[in-house]
Amino acid sequence: MIIEIDFNSDEALYLQVRNQIILGIATAQYREGDSLPSVRQLAEDIGINMHTVNKAYTVLRQEGYVKVDRRKGAVIALDVDSMQAREELKRELKVILARSFCKNISVGEIHGLIDEIYGEYT
Amino acid sequence: MIIEIDFNSDEALYLQVRNQIILGIATAQYREGDSLPSVRQLAEDIGINMHTVNKAYTVLRQEGYVKVDRRKGAVIALDVDSMQAREELKRELKVILARSFCKNISVGEIHGLIDEIYGEYT
DNA sequence: CGACTGTTATATTATGTATATAACAGAAGT
DNA sequence: ACTTCTGTTATATACATAATATAACAGTCG
Numbered sequence: 001m002i003i004e005i006d007f008n009s010d011e012a013l014y015l016q017v018r019n020q021i022i023l024g025i026a027t028a029q030y031r032e033g034d035s036l037p038s039v040r041q042l043a044e045d046i047g048i049n050m051h052t053v054n055k056a057y058t059v060l061r062q063e064g065y066v067k068v069d070r071r072k073g074a075v076i077a078l079d080v081d082s083m084q085a086r087e088e089l090k091r092e093l094k095v096i097l098a099r100s101f102c103k104n105i106s107v108g109e110i111h112g113l114i115d116e117i118y119g120e121y122t
Numbered sequence: 123m124i125i126e127i128d129f130n131s132d133e134a135l136y137l138q139v140r141n142q143i144i145l146g147i148a149t150a151q152y153r154e155g156d157s158l159p160s161v162r163q164l165a166e167d168i169g170i171n172m173h174t175v176n177k178a179y180t181v182l183r184q185e186g187y188v189k190v191d192r193r194k195g196a197v198i199a200l201d202v203d204s205m206q207a208r209e210e211l212k213r214e215l216k217v218i219l220a221r222s223f224c225k226n227i228s229v230g231e232i233h234g235l236i237d238e239i240y241g242e243y244t
Numbered sequence: 245c246g247a248c249t250g251t252t253a254t255a256t257t258a259t260g261t262a263t264a265t266a267a268c269a270g271a272a273g274t
Numbered sequence: 275a276c277t278t279c280t281g282t283t284a285t286a287t288a289c290a291t292a293a294t295a296t297a298a299c300a301g302t303c304g
Contacts, residue, residue: 012292019217026220038249049294054250065224071302073249078224085225089232092218093239095141096211098148101243102187102200103207110211110240111233117215118232121223134261160280171263176281193271195280 001029005046013048017056022065025076026121036066036074123151127168135170139178144187147198148243158188158196 043050064079146152165172186201
């Protein structure tokens with residue numbers, strides 16, 4: 001899978017890596033049991049430091065997206081903790097939807113947008 | 123309106139202030155034309171530095187939520203740039219929904235959550 | 245043994261956040 | 275006029291995070 005880094009973004013590099021891997025899982029480019037590239041390999045591929053990739057992997061492990069095996073490296077392994085995920089989702093949506101409301105984006109448009117995005121995740 | 127700061131949060135103070143003011147607008151606690159407290163007053167009320175509040179106000183102005191009047195201070199004035207707001211919304215939703223998808227949260231649940239939150243904004 | 249894993253340690257640089265103190269220019273009220 | 279309140283700007287400091295660099299360690303595998 002191709003991971004692209006935007007060096008002009010204000011988003012931290014390790015978060016860009018984390019987010020793209022999560023997107024890769026949602027779009028089935030990564031599947032349960034698949035191995036991620038080694039920290040050194042991925043770092044070399046996208047032109048960043050090894051420790052930055054390692055931090056992304058560490059976060060992915062803490063958040064329950066991968067498990068780390070000394071032999072196989074980082075392996076996709078989803079730990080479904082719906083309760084915590086729901087709380088985070090609700091907290092983030094509150095702010096995002098308040099912004100959307102102030103910008104006159106209707107509920108209908110948001111529902112449509114959700115269906116559009118979610119439709120690509122299978 | 124009461125603005126509460128969580129000093130244990132990993133979210134920047136000025137972003138907490140910004141988000142709570144946006145939530146205040148969405149919940150009609152602030153209305154078009156209302157004046158926000160002065161930077162010095164609000165800073166004193168919530169126990170943070172004047173410049174931190176000033177940064178929050180500056181961001182709110184850049185994002186089109188307030189206009190700053192030398193006489194009246196910061197005044198709620200919504201600048202509706204739907205195009206940019208939509209793009210931001212879509213970009214943020216992609217990651218959030220990918221996370222939700224990995225955590226087995228269904229589309230139906232998300233639609234319900236959206237209606238629940240949006241219902242409080244009027 | 246050699247080459248590969250993740251992991252840990254240490255150090256350095258850069259950036260963003262938050263604070264403190266100070267001063268300026270414009271507007272408002274007395 | 276004088277004082278007091280606005281936002282704004284400038285400078286400096288302290289701190290945390292992010293990112294890099296170099297190095298070493300302990301397992302795993304062919």
